[in-house]
Amino acid sequence: MTATEMSPFIGSAITEEQQEQQEQLAAAIGVADMPVSRKAITTQGQRISRGVRAALPPIAVFLVVLAAWYGVNAVLGARNFLVPRPDQVITEAIVGRTGQGLQILQSLLLTAEVAVIGLAIASVLGILWAVLMSQFRWFQRSTYPYAVILQCIPILALVPLIGVWFGYELNARIIVCVMIALFPMVANTLFGLQSVEKSQRELFQLQRASRFTVLTKLQFPAALPSIFVGLRTSAGLAVVGAIVGDFFFQRGTPGIGSLMQTYTRLLSYPQLFAAIIGASLLGVLMFFIFGLIGKVAVGKWYDPAN
Amino acid sequence: MAITAPSPMTTTAVDDEKPLVDFRNVAMKFPNGTVALSGVDITVDRGEFVTVVGPSGCGKSTLLRIASGLEQASEGTATVTTDRIGYVFQDATLLAWRDVQRNVELLAELNRRPKAERREKAKAAIDLVGLTGFEKNLPKQLSGGMKMRASLARSLTLDPELFLFDEPFGALDEITRERLNDELIQLFVREGFAGMFITHSVSEAVYLSTRVVVMSGRPGKIVRAFDIPFPMPRDPDIRFTAEFAELVGDVSHALREGHQG
Ligand SMILES: Nc1ncnc2c1ncn2[C@@H]1O[C@H](COP(=O)(O)OP(=O)(O)OP(=O)(O)O)[C@@H](O)[C@H]1O
Ligand SMILES: [Mg+2]
Numbered sequence: 320m321t322a323t324e325m326s327p328f329i330g331s332a333i334t335e336e337q338q339e340q341q342e343q344l345a346a347a348i349g350v351a352d353m354p355v356s357r358k359a360i361t362t363q364g365q366r367i368s369r370g371v372r373a374a375l376p377p378i379a380v381f382l383v384v385l386a387a388w389y390g391v392n393a394v395l396g397a398r399n400f401l402v403p404r405p406d407q408v409i410t411e412a413i414v415g416r417t418g419q420g421l422q423i424l425q426s427l428l429l430t431a432e433v434a435v436i437g438l439a440i441a442s443v444l445g446i447l448w449a450v451l452m453s454q455f456r457w458f459q460r461s462t463y464p465y466a467v468i469l470q471c472i473p474i475l476a477l478v479p480l481i482g483v484w485f486g487y488e489l490n491a492r493i494i495v496c497v498m499i500a501l502f503p504m505v506a507n508t509l510f511g512l513q514s515v516e517k518s519q520r521e522l523f524q525l526q527r528a529s530r531f532t533v534l535t536k537l538q539f540p541a542a543l544p545s546i547f548v549g550l551r552t553s554a555g556l557a558v559v560g561a562i563v564g565d566f567f568f569q570r571g572t573p574g575i576g577s578l579m580q581t582y583t584r585l586l587s588y589p590q591l592f593a594a595i596i597g598a599s600l601l602g603v604l605m606f607f608i609f610g611l612i613g614k615v616a617v618g619k620w621y622d623p624a625n
Numbered sequence: 626m627a628i629t630a631p632s633p634m635t636t637t638a639v640d641d642e643k644p645l646v647d648f649r650n651v652a653m654k655f656p657n658g659t660v661a662l663s664g665v666d667i668t669v670d671r672g673e674f675v676t677v678v679g680p681s682g683c684g685k686s687t688l689l690r691i692a693s694g695l696e697q698a699s700e701g702t703a704t705v706t707t708d709r710i711g712y713v714f715q716d717a718t719l720l721a722w723r724d725v726q727r728n729v730e731l732l733a734e735l736n737r738r739p740k741a742e743r744r745e746k747a748k749a750a751i752d753l754v755g756l757t758g759f760e761k762n763l764p765k766q767l768s769g770g771m772k773m774r775a776s777l778a779r780s781l782t783l784d785p786e787l788f789l790f791d792e793p794f795g796a797l798d799e800i801t802r803e804r805l806n807d808e809l810i811q812l813f814v815r816e817g818f819a820g821m822f823i824t825h826s827v828s829e830a831v832y833l834s835t836r837v838v839v840m841s842g843r844p845g846k847i848v849r850a851f852d853i854p855f856p857m858p859r860d861p862d863i864r865f866t867a868e869f870a871e872l873v874g875d876v877s878h879a880l881r882e883g884h885q886g
Pocket of ligand 1: 660679685686
């Protein structure tokens with residue numbers, strides 16, 4: 320999962336195609352999004368073999384990539400230090416010189432912390448913003464364009480300003496992270512809140528339910544599946560945001576982003592590869608965890624067919 | 626045709642003078658200029674089950690929405706003398722995240738009834754529609770017919786005096802539909818609500834109702850009304866009688882004339 324897959328996120332919410340892509344990815348990393356109706360009529364054994372069958376193609380691709388990696392290394396000959404072999408990455412960067420694997424892990428943890436804090440802030444802000452927009456049309460009219468614009472501003476252009484205003488330490492990294500992760504939360508929550516069927520709304524209206532009751536008992540629960548789609552997407556983006564933040568705000572403990580820069584400068588390519596793989600795994604892990612949380616929270620009742 | 630249907634509600638016949646629904650010269654013009662209804666007179670008394678048939682888009686739903694208070698008539702007077710109104714939509718409108726029990730409790734909950742009362746009422750209603758044993762099922766685990774039953778049960782908790790149905794069985798298969806028709810008639814006889822029902826099926830209309838009202842195409846007007854003389858509860862076999870077939874024929878004719886005119 321990369322920034323390119325997630326960035327075209329302008330408009331109201333996740334498109335079906337993106338949903339499908341994400342579901343394929345989720346299936347690849349083991350959280351197969353099987354329709355429950357099918358699940359209900361499959362036995363345990365069938366399910367396992369189906370799981371194995373679903374896992375095989377990605378594993379095959381993984382092996383192909385691994386082979387290609389070795390291939391490229393061999394072809395490069397004398398310049399093969401540019402693409403160190405996977406085993407070199409492991410022996411030299413991770414278990415090699417003492418403390419280096421640990422340093423990568425520590426930086427990763429810090430970056431993960433920034434990403435999680437950023438994601439939490441983006442989620443709370445995004446949901447609040449969307450709830451307010453759903454309740455007050457004027458608020459939506461006057462502020463939604465800015466949510467879209469926020470998505471279009473190249474964050475890098477704001478980096479100097481963020482540094483000047485908030486310093487070059489952790490806070491600045493978190494702010495970058497929030498700015499990158501906010502929009503999918505806003506857009507998906509708003510979409511969910513507004514996707515309530517007219518007849519369901521009228522069911523509440525007939526009992527003279529207050530706006531607040533409609534929000535808490537109807538709109539918000541109905542929006543949960545979209546909110547979790549947003550959360551899953553933002554989780555991936557939060558990692559991107561945290562790494563971008565690492566690059567530019569390097570005071571204090573280095574995050575994985577600044578570590579990568581250091582390795583690049585020092586021509587420590589096995590270490591650079593290890594850092595890149597670590598960062599990628601972090602993104603996948605975040606996506607996976609928040610996908611799983613969503614599944615646990617709404618999977619029981621949510622019926623994607625409807 | 627002026628045969629009065631035998632009322633199943635002989636006990637409430639005393640306060641019969643005032644109809645539950647009394648529409649006089651009701652017209653509906655939407656802000657965008659669409660005229661959905663014009664000059665509609667319709668009454669529904671206690672003990673009556675009135676079905677409205679008419680071409681698509683003639684304003685049948687609008688009629689029900691005015692009766693329920695969801696919409697305000699733009700002309701004429703629309704009087705409804707009860708606030709215990711059940712409304713069943715075309716789709717079951719169950720909340721996907723609530724099980725059957727909690728879905729059926731919803732309306733009492735919105736009316737701030739105490740928990741014990743809610744639970745009891747829901748249980749009774751679930752019993753009435755034959756969903757006992759499915760209380761813990763989520764909507765996605767129910768068939769279309771069961772969803773509709775849950776939706777009926779939900780409205781039954783209001784002890785409605787007037788029950789409005791907007792094509793509730795339109796999406797169901799023939800067998801399920803006929804079964805639900807019979808169950809609805811049982812409820813009608815036992816619970817004593819008055820009904821206003823919309824359908825596109827003429828035979829369903831004749832089978833269910835004490836009166837069938839035929840509307841013309843937009844703007845909807847009432848072109849004819851037929852009293853249905855069969856006793857309640859209905860014997861499923863009346864469907865195969867010549868009299869039933871004749872009534873279905875008459876209503877269909879009126880429907881076709883209204884469509885052209
Ligand atoms: N809020 C609205 N604003 C404008 N026009 C409306 C509105 N609601 C309904 N209409 C129009 O009024 C007409 C009658 O609508 P209504 O839903 O009452 O028809 P219907 O008889 O129930 O049709 P169907 O059999 O297809 O359900 C239609 O032409 C519809 O497009
Ligand atoms: Mg309609």
